[in-house]
Amino acid sequence: MGGKCPHRNVKKRRYSHKTARRTKFELKGDDMVYAQLNKPDEERAPLPLDEDLPGMGQYYCLHCDRYFSNVAVRDEHFKTKRHKKRIKQMMGPAPHTQLDADVAAGMGMPDNGPKLMSM
Amino acid sequence: MRLEKCWFCSSTIYPGHGIQFVRNDAKIFRFCRSKCHKNFKMKRNPRKVKWTKAYRRVHGKDMTQDSTFEFERKRNRPERYDRNLAENVLKAIPKIDKIRVTREEKHHKNRMKGKKQKLQMEAARELEQGISLVKAPSVLQKDPSLTLPKIKVGVSQQQSEDNHPMEE
Numbered sequence: 001m002g003g004k005c006p007h008r009n010v011k012k013r014r015y016s017h018k019t020a021r022r023t024k025f026e027l028k029g030d031d032m033v034y035a036q037l038n039k040p041d042e043e044r045a046p047l048p049l050d051e052d053l054p055g056m057g058q059y060y061c062l063h064c065d066r067y068f069s070n071v072a073v074r075d076e077h078f079k080t081k082r083h084k085k086r087i088k089q090m091m092g093p094a095p096h097t098q099l100d101a102d103v104a105a106g107m108g109m110p111d112n113g114p115k116l117m118s119m
Numbered sequence: 120m121r122l123e124k125c126w127f128c129s130s131t132i133y134p135g136h137g138i139q140f141v142r143n144d145a146k147i148f149r150f151c152r153s154k155c156h157k158n159f160k161m162k163r164n165p166r167k168v169k170w171t172k173a174y175r176r177v178h179g180k181d182m183t184q185d186s187t188f189e190f191e192r193k194r195n196r197p198e199r200y201d202r203n204l205a206e207n208v209l210k211a212i213p214k215i216d217k218i219r220v221t222r223e224e225k226h227h228k229n230r231m232k233g234k235k236q237k238l239q240m241e242a243a244r245e246l247e248q249g250i251s252l253v254k255a256p257s258v259l260q261k262d263p264s265l266t267l268p269k270i271k272v273g274v275s276q277q278q279s280e281d282n283h284p285m286e287e
Binding site: 024029031032093095096098100101102103104105106107108109110111112113114 | 124125126127129130131142144146147148149160164165166171172173175176181188189190191192193194195196219
């Protein structure tokens with residue numbers, strides 16, 4: 001009696017909760033967030049109204065890719081340590097891209113040919 | 120039949136090898152081995168993993184700027200085929216590769232230039248600090264041959280005129 005059940009896996013149980021799965025699968029990649037942050041203010045579109053999101057999708061944290069129900073909750077989120085760590089990370093160097101991998105492997109910059117005349 | 124580079128370790132991915140991940144914003148991540156794919160899924164930064172080319176480039180361990188890198192590049196505009204040009208390029212490829220290898224070896228040699236002197240200084244320091252573990256300090260004062268020589272004595276060589284055994 002008391003033998004270990006062969007089907008109950010601690011690792012699977014540990015990683016199947018909501019926060020872990022969201023962190024791993026649903027968050028935007030670092031390069032997407034970085035590109036959004038470095039986009040000039042004119043090109044930033046206002047957040048679209050979406051009834052499926054909390055707060056109609058209007059209270060959004062771009063660094064952490066999270067939606068909040070109202071301004072107070074979002075401002076409370078801005079004080080959290082995780083958010084501050086995320087801000088510091090996004091202020092650092094640009095994330096790794098395929099271009100960086102190509103250049104590190106000994107290839108030159110891509111050749112896009114001559115610039116076409118605009119009609 | 121295009122040869123791609125791995126997103127993580129920058130190795131060449133030959134056709135039929137590796138795996139490819141297309142994110143829902145249509146950005147493509149190519150991996151040469153499951154090792155690189157697993158590291159990507161663990162959200163590791165290639166610039167901080169020591170066995171990747173990106174790390175070696177950032178930390179100056181590989182040659183980074185050279186004119187031979189310009190020959191291999193992604194060309195997004197197709198060229199019209201020219202037989203003479205193609206033959207000349209195929210003839211030049213091994214020459215360019217040889218030049219690149221030579222320059223990389225030179226870069227490595229320059230990077231390792233101060234290593235021998237550094238090793239000697241470390242050995243001398245270790246001997247000075249650790250000799251008491253082998254011999255007691257009182258014995259060292261009696262027998263100075265085990266320590267480093269403090270004074271260099273110039274030895275004068277005298278030519279004796281009486282010793283000429285080979286000329287006989």
